[in-house]
Every structure is written in C-alpha cells, then in structure tokens.
Amino acid sequence: MSQQLLKGPAAEEAIRNYFLSIGYFVVRGCKFKYNQFDVTDIDLFLYGKSSAFSRERLNVDIKNKKTPQALERIFWAKGLQQVLGLDGCLVATTDLRSDVREFGLEHKVKVLDGRFLARLTKSERSHLARINEEDFIAEIEKHSLGKLGGDWRGRYEASKSRMLDSLSFDGANAWLNDIDYYMSEINSQSNSSPAWRMIYISISHLLICIDFILREHVAAEHEQRKLLLDNGFRYGTAGKSFTVKVGKMASALVGSIVTQPGLSQTLERELADQASDVKADVLAEFFSKSQVFASLFDSGKLFEGYAYLEGVPLPSSLPAHAQSFLGVIADFFDRDRKKILI
Known part of the structure; x- marks a missing residue:
C-alpha cells in the first residue's frame, strides 16, 4: 500500500x-x-x-x-x-x-x-502501476534493518549519486560489486523481494552506464569493443597502463624500504595476477555483441520497471533476454546460475 x-x-x-x-x-x-x-x-x-x-x-x-x-x-x-x-x-x-x-x-x-x-x-x-520512491526506500530499510544490516539505503543513495558523475568503468565496477552483494543476500532473507528490487535497480544503473560508455564506439568493430570492455572491467577507468605503472611504483617503493630479495618483484607479479584473475572477458564478450549493446538503454528501462513493480518478479518469470543479463553477471562472480535464475 x-x-x-x-x-x-x-x-x-x-x-x-x-x-x-x-x-x-x-x-x-x-x-x-x-x-x-x-x-x-x-x-x-x-x-x-x-x-x-x-x-x-x-x-x-x-x-x-x-x-x-x-x-x-x-x-x-x-x-x-x-x-x-x-x-x-x-x-x-x-x-x-x-x-x-x-x-x-x-x-x-x-x-x-x-x-x-x-x-x-x-x-x-x-499515474503508472508502480510503487513510489518513498515506499521503495521504506521497504529496503525495513528488510535490511537500516545500517545494522548492510545499510541498503546508503548503498542505494550512493548508486543514484553515481548516475551524476560516475558513468564510467569505475562506476560500472561499483555497480557490479553492489549486484554481487545483493545476490549473496537472496537466500539469507525470508522475503527475497527487497533483494531482487536492489538487484534489478542496480542492473538498470549498470546498463545505462555501459550504454553511455559505448555511445562513442557504436561504429567500432566487435573486437575493438571487446578489448575496450575487457580493459575497463579489469583495470577500471584509468586503464591497464596506469595500473601497471602504479604496480611498478609500489614494488619499487617496497624494494627501497624492505631488503628482502625478490619481494618487490613478487608484489608486482601478485598485482598483475590479481588483474588477470578478473573474469572481465566474460562481460566483455557479452556486452560487445551488437544485439546486446544496441539494447542496453531499453533493457535498463526494463529492469528499472521491474524494481518498482508492487509485486517484484522472480528471474524465472522474466523474458529470456533479461535473464541473460543476470546469468552473465552470475558467471562473472562464479555464482551458480541455477540458484540465481530461480
């Protein structure tokens, strides 16, 4: 009500x-x-x-x-x-x-x-058939117990704020982390509707972000878009060259302070390994497809609508193309698709 x-x-x-x-x-x-x-x-x-x-x-x-x-x-x-x-x-x-x-x-x-x-x-x-912003916030606060249960409202406010100044790969990675967090909360609550609201609204913000990033690469080849997305999801807005530079600076600093042989090289290698372990290729392959990136704006609006329905739909009731976004994000975080697409 x-x-x-x-x-x-x-x-x-x-x-x-x-x-x-x-x-x-x-x-x-x-x-x-x-x-x-x-x-x-x-x-x-x-x-x-x-x-x-x-x-x-x-x-x-x-x-x-x-x-x-x-x-x-x-x-x-x-x-x-x-x-x-x-x-x-x-x-x-x-x-x-x-x-x-x-x-x-x-x-x-x-x-x-x-x-x-x-x-x-x-x-x-x-007058649309959807809940208002006040009801949305009241529901997520009630089910997350405010700041005691992960501060869902704070996360949601931060998500909205990113729409103003972080439509970039740094913003995209922050939204991905939000989605992963809410996915981890699905089975821990007796009522999963608030978690699904937050997943759907976070996905909508993510898709608008990627749409904005790719707006200047519409005419690019598939492989060019794929490389752009891979680097962005893996290294953030600064890109690979900046990340490698920071890694070298950090390892050089450690080497100048600690005399242990090989420690600086170990640190530099560990940073590179962590970046390579990110399954950015999964997201890059999916979002670089012409039919996917062409539908990002409409799909973003679709997920926003799901988030504000009075009765939040479960993934199993969504159309196949909407389920595909949930599935690829689950794959990115090594989550079982079957447990997500319930």
Missing part, C-alpha cells in the same frame, strides 16, 4: 512518471556529493537516447509551492547543469507567469509551468 505523499514528493513522482512514459530513463532524488560533503539533491535525473549515436543527460528542478521563486530555480538548475556537465536542464514550477517561461527560453532552460502541472495531474501519464 503506497503512503500518501506530501505535495512536493507527489509532484516529483507525477513528473517522473511523465518522463518515464515518454521514453526517458529517470532517477529521482540523486544526491550530489563533493568528496564527503552532501551538496544538494537533484529532484530528477533524466537519461535519453534519441539515436544510436546520441545521448542526453538532464537535471530537473521541481517546486510545487505557492511561492515557487521560479526565476531563482532557473539560475539554480542552470548552474547545476554546468557544474555536472550535463546536456540540459528543466524547471517544473507552479508559476503561471509567461515571463518565467520566456526567461528560461533565453537561457536554454525548459520550463514546465503551472498550466502543464495542472494538466499532468489529470493525465494517465502521471
């Missing part, structure tokens, strides 16, 4: 549902952090795919108040867009003045005014 939302959150949910209905991938309530400081919340983060070669990332600022201070919100939204390096921004406001919309247009900020919001609340597009 969904809780009755306050005026602000209700508007955010309605506008999120609207953008979902017109084809965007949408994340609500992304915290923008700088180092360890919480700077601000982005009401909605939109990710769109208009063609094989084109992606857009937008921030949406929403104020559903009697005194919305719309002109100030335009400055705020535009500033956030520029700081985050996004492609555009929108402001949703109850303000009805035409000057607000015109000011937004002058500064390339789209304004969804009070007339639009009034129409939206009556539209089917603002």
Whole structure:
C-alpha cells in the first residue's frame, strides 16, 4: 500500500512518471556529493537516447509551492547543469507567469509551468502501476534493518549519486560489486523481494552506464569493443597502463624500504595476477555483441520497471533476454546460475 505523499514528493513522482512514459530513463532524488560533503539533491535525473549515436543527460528542478521563486530555480538548475556537465536542464514550477517561461527560453532552460502541472495531474501519464520512491526506500530499510544490516539505503543513495558523475568503468565496477552483494543476500532473507528490487535497480544503473560508455564506439568493430570492455572491467577507468605503472611504483617503493630479495618483484607479479584473475572477458564478450549493446538503454528501462513493480518478479518469470543479463553477471562472480535464475 503506497503512503500518501506530501505535495512536493507527489509532484516529483507525477513528473517522473511523465518522463518515464515518454521514453526517458529517470532517477529521482540523486544526491550530489563533493568528496564527503552532501551538496544538494537533484529532484530528477533524466537519461535519453534519441539515436544510436546520441545521448542526453538532464537535471530537473521541481517546486510545487505557492511561492515557487521560479526565476531563482532557473539560475539554480542552470548552474547545476554546468557544474555536472550535463546536456540540459528543466524547471517544473507552479508559476503561471509567461515571463518565467520566456526567461528560461533565453537561457536554454525548459520550463514546465503551472498550466502543464495542472494538466499532468489529470493525465494517465502521471499515474503508472508502480510503487513510489518513498515506499521503495521504506521497504529496503525495513528488510535490511537500516545500517545494522548492510545499510541498503546508503548503498542505494550512493548508486543514484553515481548516475551524476560516475558513468564510467569505475562506476560500472561499483555497480557490479553492489549486484554481487545483493545476490549473496537472496537466500539469507525470508522475503527475497527487497533483494531482487536492489538487484534489478542496480542492473538498470549498470546498463545505462555501459550504454553511455559505448555511445562513442557504436561504429567500432566487435573486437575493438571487446578489448575496450575487457580493459575497463579489469583495470577500471584509468586503464591497464596506469595500473601497471602504479604496480611498478609500489614494488619499487617496497624494494627501497624492505631488503628482502625478490619481494618487490613478487608484489608486482601478485598485482598483475590479481588483474588477470578478473573474469572481465566474460562481460566483455557479452556486452560487445551488437544485439546486446544496441539494447542496453531499453533493457535498463526494463529492469528499472521491474524494481518498482508492487509485486517484484522472480528471474524465472522474466523474458529470456533479461535473464541473460543476470546469468552473465552470475558467471562473472562464479555464482551458480541455477540458484540465481530461480
């Protein structure tokens, strides 16, 4: 049963549902952090795919108040867009003045005014068959016992924050680790639905991340994409050359401090072995396939939808192509597919 939302959150949910209905991938309530400081919340983060070669990332600022201070919100939204390096921004406001919309247009900020919001609340597009963000968070907190049980909410907030500034291989590897963690939690709980919610939402974020990474490699050969993905999953954003350089620096430092013969070479070899043990080739082979990477955006939206269904589906009820994403991630972490695809 969904809780009755306050005026602000209700508007955010309605506008999120609207953008979902017109084809965007949408994340609500992304915290923008700088180092360890919480700077601000982005009401909605939109990710769109208009063609094989084109992606857009937008921030949406929403104020559903009697005194919305719309002109100030335009400055705020535009500033956030520029700081985050996004492609555009929108402001949703109850303000009805035409000057607000015109000011937004002058500064390339789209304004969804009070007339639009009034129409939206009556539209089917603002009411989708899914739970809201508040219910989602309440469920995962209840079943993970807050910070005592792995701090699922903290992990989820971190996952959303990565959508703003970590659509890279470092971000992808962080999402993979999240998925592995939730997979390990499936059998430890009497109710597996919250774990599956977290698996599905983490997979959706991962797929959008890989889609963003590969957007500039659409015309590349299969082997080129495979090599790019292998290096990224194995060594992270910095790549193999940087990892090897750091390994050599670390071994040289150890050698200058410890006189034990061969220790520095052993350390350097151990670092190389650890990188080679990562089964990055499993992921690289799968995601480099043309039919897979072409479907990443749509598959990301599909898994996001699974995560927010009132009754979370088990993997066995998903279509074959959705199961394939779960299967390859299970393979990557040496998990038994049969125990995952239940």
